[in-house]
Amino acid sequence: MRMRRHKSEWKLTMKPITYDNAPDHVRAVFDDIKMARKVPDVNNFWKYLANEPRMLKHVWDSLKDVMGPGHLDPLTKELIYVAVSVTNNCDYCMASHGAAARAKGATDEMMNELFAVVGLANMTNRLANAYKVPVDDAFK
Amino acid sequence: MRMRRHKSEWKLTMKPITYDNAPDHVRAVFDDIKMARKVPDVNNFWKYLANEPRMLKHVWDSLKDVMGPGHLDPLTKELIYVAVSVTNNCDYCMASHGAAARAKGATDEMMNELFAVVGLANMTNRLANAYKVPVDDAFK
Amino acid sequence: MRMRRHKSEWKLTMKPITYDNAPDHVRAVFDDIKMARKVPDVNNFWKYLANEPRMLKHVWDSLKDVMGPGHLDPLTKELIYVAVSVTNNCDYCMASHGAAARAKGATDEMMNELFAVVGLANMTNRLANAYKVPVDDAFK
Amino acid sequence: MRMRRHKSEWKLTMKPITYDNAPDHVRAVFDDIKMARKVPDVNNFWKYLANEPRMLKHVWDSLKDVMGPGHLDPLTKELIYVAVSVTNNCDYCMASHGAAARAKGATDEMMNELFAVVGLANMTNRLANAYKVPVDDAFK
Amino acid sequence: MRMRRHKSEWKLTMKPITYDNAPDHVRAVFDDIKMARKVPDVNNFWKYLANEPRMLKHVWDSLKDVMGPGHLDPLTKELIYVAVSVTNNCDYCMASHGAAARAKGATDEMMNELFAVVGLANMTNRLANAYKVPVDDAFK
Amino acid sequence: MRMRRHKSEWKLTMKPITYDNAPDHVRAVFDDIKMARKVPDVNNFWKYLANEPRMLKHVWDSLKDVMGPGHLDPLTKELIYVAVSVTNNCDYCMASHGAAARAKGATDEMMNELFAVVGLANMTNRLANAYKVPVDDAFK
Numbered sequence: 110m111r112m113r114r115h116k117s118e119w120k121l122t123m124k125p126i127t128y129d130n131a132p133d134h135v136r137a138v139f140d141d142i143k144m145a146r147k148v149p150d151v152n153n154f155w156k157y158l159a160n161e162p163r164m165l166k167h168v169w170d171s172l173k174d175v176m177g178p179g180h181l182d183p184l185t186k187e188l189i190y191v192a193v194s195v196t197n198n199c200d201y202c203m204a205s206h207g208a209a210a211r212a213k214g215a216t217d218e219m220m221n222e223l224f225a226v227v228g229l230a231n232m233t234n235r236l237a238n239a240y241k242v243p244v245d246d247a248f249k
Numbered sequence: 250m251r252m253r254r255h256k257s258e259w260k261l262t263m264k265p266i267t268y269d270n271a272p273d274h275v276r277a278v279f280d281d282i283k284m285a286r287k288v289p290d291v292n293n294f295w296k297y298l299a300n301e302p303r304m305l306k307h308v309w310d311s312l313k314d315v316m317g318p319g320h321l322d323p324l325t326k327e328l329i330y331v332a333v334s335v336t337n338n339c340d341y342c343m344a345s346h347g348a349a350a351r352a353k354g355a356t357d358e359m360m361n362e363l364f365a366v367v368g369l370a371n372m373t374n375r376l377a378n379a380y381k382v383p384v385d386d387a388f389k
Numbered sequence: 390m391r392m393r394r395h396k397s398e399w400k401l402t403m404k405p406i407t408y409d410n411a412p413d414h415v416r417a418v419f420d421d422i423k424m425a426r427k428v429p430d431v432n433n434f435w436k437y438l439a440n441e442p443r444m445l446k447h448v449w450d451s452l453k454d455v456m457g458p459g460h461l462d463p464l465t466k467e468l469i470y471v472a473v474s475v476t477n478n479c480d481y482c483m484a485s486h487g488a489a490a491r492a493k494g495a496t497d498e499m500m501n502e503l504f505a506v507v508g509l510a511n512m513t514n515r516l517a518n519a520y521k522v523p524v525d526d527a528f529k
Numbered sequence: 530m531r532m533r534r535h536k537s538e539w540k541l542t543m544k545p546i547t548y549d550n551a552p553d554h555v556r557a558v559f560d561d562i563k564m565a566r567k568v569p570d571v572n573n574f575w576k577y578l579a580n581e582p583r584m585l586k587h588v589w590d591s592l593k594d595v596m597g598p599g600h601l602d603p604l605t606k607e608l609i610y611v612a613v614s615v616t617n618n619c620d621y622c623m624a625s626h627g628a629a630a631r632a633k634g635a636t637d638e639m640m641n642e643l644f645a646v647v648g649l650a651n652m653t654n655r656l657a658n659a660y661k662v663p664v665d666d667a668f669k
Numbered sequence: 670m671r672m673r674r675h676k677s678e679w680k681l682t683m684k685p686i687t688y689d690n691a692p693d694h695v696r697a698v699f700d701d702i703k704m705a706r707k708v709p710d711v712n713n714f715w716k717y718l719a720n721e722p723r724m725l726k727h728v729w730d731s732l733k734d735v736m737g738p739g740h741l742d743p744l745t746k747e748l749i750y751v752a753v754s755v756t757n758n759c760d761y762c763m764a765s766h767g768a769a770a771r772a773k774g775a776t777d778e779m780m781n782e783l784f785a786v787v788g789l790a791n792m793t794n795r796l797a798n799a800y801k802v803p804v805d806d807a808f809k
Numbered sequence: 810m811r812m813r814r815h816k817s818e819w820k821l822t823m824k825p826i827t828y829d830n831a832p833d834h835v836r837a838v839f840d841d842i843k844m845a846r847k848v849p850d851v852n853n854f855w856k857y858l859a860n861e862p863r864m865l866k867h868v869w870d871s872l873k874d875v876m877g878p879g880h881l882d883p884l885t886k887e888l889i890y891v892a893v894s895v896t897n898n899c900d901y902c903m904a905s906h907g908a909a910a911r912a913k914g915a916t917d918e919m920m921n922e923l924f925a926v927v928g929l930a931n932m933t934n935r936l937a938n939a940y941k942v943p944v945d946d947a948f949k
Contacts, residue, residue: 122381122809122907123380123917123920123921152385152387153382153383153384153385154373154376154377154382157380157382158376158380160380160917160921161921161922161924161925163731163734163735163925164376164731164735164921164924164925164928167727167730167731167734168369168372168373168376168928170727170730171365171369171723171724171727171731172369172373174723174727175362175365175366175369175723175724176366176369179358179362180356180358180359180361180362181328181359181362181363181366185325185328186362186366188321188325188329189328189329189332189363189366189367189370190366190369190370192329192332192333193332193333193336193366193367193370193371193374194370194374195515195518195519196333196336196337196515197336197370197371197374197898198515198518198617198618198619198898199374199377199378199898200384200521201377201382201383201384202370202373202374202377203518203519203521204384204385204388204389205384205385205388206370207388207542208387208388216320217543217580218319218320219320219321220543221320221543221580221581221584222315222319222320222321222326222581223321223329224515224516224519224520224581224584225311225315225581225583225584226315226316226321226326226329226330226333227329227333227515227519228512228513228515228516228519228584228588229308229311229312229315229316229330229512230329230330230333230334230337230342230346231333231337231511231512231514231515232308232508232509232511232512233294233308233312233342233508234333234334234337234339234342234511235475235476235478235504235507235508235511236294236298236304236308236504236508237294237339237341237342238339238475238478238483239475239483239504239507239508240263240294240297240298240300240504241262241480241483242293242294242297242341243293243341244293244340244341244344244345245292245293245344245345247292247348248344248345248347248348249344249682263497263500263501300497300501301501301502301504301505303505303591303594303595304501304504304505304508304591304595307587307590307591307594308508310587310590311583311584311587311591314583314587315583315584335935335938335939336935337478338478338757338758338759338935338938339478340941343938343939343941347682357683357720360683361683361720361721361724362721364721364724364935364936364939364940365721365723365724367935367939368724368728368932368933368935368936368939369932371931371932371934371935372928372929372931372932373928374931375895375896375898375924375927375928375931376924376928378895378898378903379895379903379924379927379928380924381900381903389542402661402767402949403660403777403780403781432665432667433662433663433664433665434653434656434657434660434662437660437662438656438660440660440777440781441781441782441784441785443785443871443874443875444656444781444784444785444788444871444875447867447870447871447874448649448652448653448656448788450867450870451645451649451863451864451867451871452649452653454863454867455642455645455646455649455863455864456646456649459638459642460636460638460639460641460642461608461639461642461643461646465605465608466642466646468601468605468609469608469609469612469643469646469647469650470646470649470650472609472612472613473612473613473616473646473647473650473651473654474650474654476613476616476617477616477651477654477758478758479654479657479658479758480664481657481662481663481664482650482653482654482657484664484665484668484669485664485665485668486650487668488667488668496600498599498600499600499601501600502595502599502600502601502606503601503609505591505595506595506596506601506606506609506610506613507609507613509588509591509592509595509596509610510609510610510613510614510617510622510626511613511617512588513574513588513592513622514613514614514617514619514622516574516578516584516588517574517619517621517622518619520543520574520577520578520580521542522573522574522577522621523573523621524573524620524621524624524625525572525573525624525625527572527628528624528625528627528628529624529822615795615798615799616795618795618798618897618898618899620801623798623799623801627822637823637860640823641823641860641861641864642861644795644796644799644800644861644864645861645863645864647795647799648792648793648795648796648799648864648868649792651791651792651794651795652788652789652791652792653788654791655755655756655758655784655787655788655791656784656788658755658758658763659755659763659784659787659788660784661760661763682941683940683941712945712947713942713943713944713945714933714936714937714940714942717940717941717942718936718940720940724936728929728932728933728936731925731929732929732933735922735925735926735929736926736929739918739922740916740918740919740921740922741888741919741922741923741926745885745888746922746926748881748885748889749888749889749892749923749926749927749930750926750929750930752889752892752893753892753893753896753926753927753930753931753934754930754934756893756896756897757896757930757931757934759934759937759938760944761937761942761943761944762930762933762934762937764944764945764948764949765944765945765948766930767948768947768948776880778879778880779880779881781880782875782879782880782881782886783881783889785871785875786875786876786881786886786889786890786893787889787893789868789871789872789875789876789890790889790890790893790894790902790906791893791897792868793854793868793872793902794893794894794897794899794902796854796858796864796868797854797899797901797902798899800823800854800857800858800860801822802853802854802857802901803853803901804853804900804901804904804905805852805853805904805905807852807908808904808905808907808908809904
């Protein structure tokens with residue numbers, strides 16, 4: 110009975126791409142992130158996403174465009190990001206956007222109230238499903 | 250071969266409880282909702298949830314306590330509610346809390362930006378999962 | 390500019406397989422379902438799943454084995470099925486397993502209490518995520 | 530280029546509130562939990578949730594009201610709680626409500642059967658979605 | 670008791686933006702989609718997303734870049750898109766990417782097998798959660 | 810005040826069943842897995858699932874039938890499995906089916922492109938929800 114190839118023959122997890130070993134087009138995105146966010150280095154998220162340079166660029170272009178000043182203030186947008194990340198149980202995203210919310214002024218009281226709203230919404234979402242509540246005419 | 254009981258023998262879906270046919274303890278919650286929200290009647294959600302009077306009271310008590318003025322402004326909390334409901338694909342909750350957000354001042358531009366943030370967060374949540382990005386020391 | 394093939398050239402949605410037009414190996418599963426459940430015809434779920442006869446057989450074999458009398462009583466298992474289906478917002482599954490629960494004796498009061506538990510669990514799941522609550526030693 | 534505030538300037542994660550450092554209204558809820566559950570101390574979940582005293586009270590009031598003896602027996606309700614928590618992949622909730630189910634009499638065989646039902650429901654939920662199975666008239 | 674603003678005072682749902690009433694920067698994206706896909710008009714998705722022109726552009730730029738010929742063939746990528754959409758129960762996305770998969774050569778047999786894999790994965794995902802299966806050394 | 814039974818009185822988590830301590834009917838499934846996959850031992854998933862021998866057999870029968878050569882090639886099916894597992898955030902399943910995809914020839918470039926598609930699909934699923942995009946006639 111022939112055994113399958115040994116695991117060391119393939120690379121199982123992606124490694125982060127650091128600035129020093131990044132190709133030029135990745136480094137250009139890293140530079141733009143550092144400049145826009147006034148940070149000395151990019152977060153782990155960007156270093157891993159750099160394994161797919163197309164998405165690195167698209168995701169950054171989108172976030173830069175949408176998360177900055179706009180129709181909602183930047184703090185509100187970070188809170189929304191945290192709300193989605195808690196609902197989906199994404200540890201990294203809770204940590205990074207939680208930190209971003211803090212940096213933009215979120216207090217403990219605001220974070221606690223955010224968690225309360227997220228918990229309640231997840232509950233009432235299922236209660237509305239369970240009872241198959243028809244949409245009120247007033248909401249149409 | 251004996252067939253199972255005919256479906257008409259059991260009630261398959263819950264019916265809404267209207268004010269007129271509500272027992273006193275349900276009517277008391279309905280009155281409190283109408284008073285607090287300055288509306289002539291409660292939404293369908295409450296009429297269906299009234300089938301479980303304990304939850305009718307608990308959910309209303311929680312929402313009244315959390316969704317009103319607090320550490321986050323009421324509009325921000327409605328936007329967070331919509332963000333969770335879009336993520337979970339709850340039609341009723343998108344409609345009702347979307348309407349609540351509109352009533353509290355959300356413009357088309359704000360709703361569009363909200364949807365953009367929700368879309369991006371759902372994407373980056375999965376990218377962070379896929380790459381198993383470790384949390385940066387700075388976020389710990 | 391050449392347009393893509395017109396949609397009528399491909400079949401967009403699967404059609405149900407009825408007993409009369411089912412091949413023998415599908416009909417054998419249908420017969421087994423009808424016999425085991427004492428029903429004159431199989432539900433729509435099975436007619437659609439018959440498009441993939443391997444899964445028709447595997448899913449039926451699994452459900453027949455697990456959902457019948459066992460370590461949990463059949464009604465409890467139907468309630469669990471409904472709880473998952475409400476959480477995932479699967480309309481068909483809520484309807485079919487809700488009906489199965491009713492047929493096995495679930496009362497309105499039991500269904501309402503079930504929905505209450507499902508709502509609360511979906512809320513506290515997110516609160517535990519949000520606060521990153523460490524598992525107590527007593528639960529390890 | 531000015532760097533952002535250093536992380537030590539804001540508090541990134543919530544700390545648990547222990548009985549000794551809890552304000553009176555939190556301590557009152559803790560006392561009620563300890564009394565109702567006949568335990569010497571509350572679980573980590575309550576200590577973290579105490580950061581948002583309003584939710585501490587509402588969640589406890591709801592759980593006390595719904596999870597005790599009612600139309601479904603307490604063990605069934607714990608199993609439903611576990612089913613939702615497995616579906617949502619909430620580690621803490623699986624551990625705490627799994628322990629509660631055990632304490633109320635769930636055997637290994639019952640837990641294994643529960644997991645089987647949860648797995649099957651998550652599969653058939655998606656198969657019903659994929660085939661867009663219409664609800665049978667008999668279920669309406 | 671003063672009633673809230675009447676619903677007609679705010680716009681509850683977004684309207685699609687058609688080519689004729691689209692501003693120039695939206696029309697430019699529409700033109701690019703029509704050209705790239707060789708279709709006479711864009712799908713409803715793009716007409717609604719045009720309410721948020723930034724996302725219209727970012728989403729289209731990303732999809733054009735990623736969904737075309739690359740390291741995976743275009744049909745495989747459409748199947749993956751359908752797999753995610755079935756898991757999340759997104760009706761529109763199942764329909765549109767199902768049609769795209771068909772147009773790229775997916776047969777009934779392939780779609781049925783796809784649904785089978787999606788169903789099985791959703792089941793084993795929860796079984797792995799439930800048993801808290803540790804990752805084998807061979808996969809690290 | 811009487812305390813609840815001490816935790817050591819019940820078994821909180823399931824233990825894996827190894828070949829040596831497996832009953833005959835479990836060992837038969839293990840043998841079949843080892844034979845079919847040409848591996849010296851089964852993965853942890855099967856050792857834990859063996860706590861529920863009925864599901865061990867059903868899940869294996871299903872996977873053996875569906876994941877092998879069929880209408881879609883085995884690599885495509887592993888990629889679909891990973892796509893679902895990333896969407897559901899199942900660590901074990903990402904690791905095991907990621908390894909299976911690698912063993913069947915998936916390159917880094919293919920895995921990165923897969924993650925890109927999964928991220929985009931999760932985003933557009935929510936954008937389609939948020940805008941309540943009606944299905945185009947051409948997709949019906």
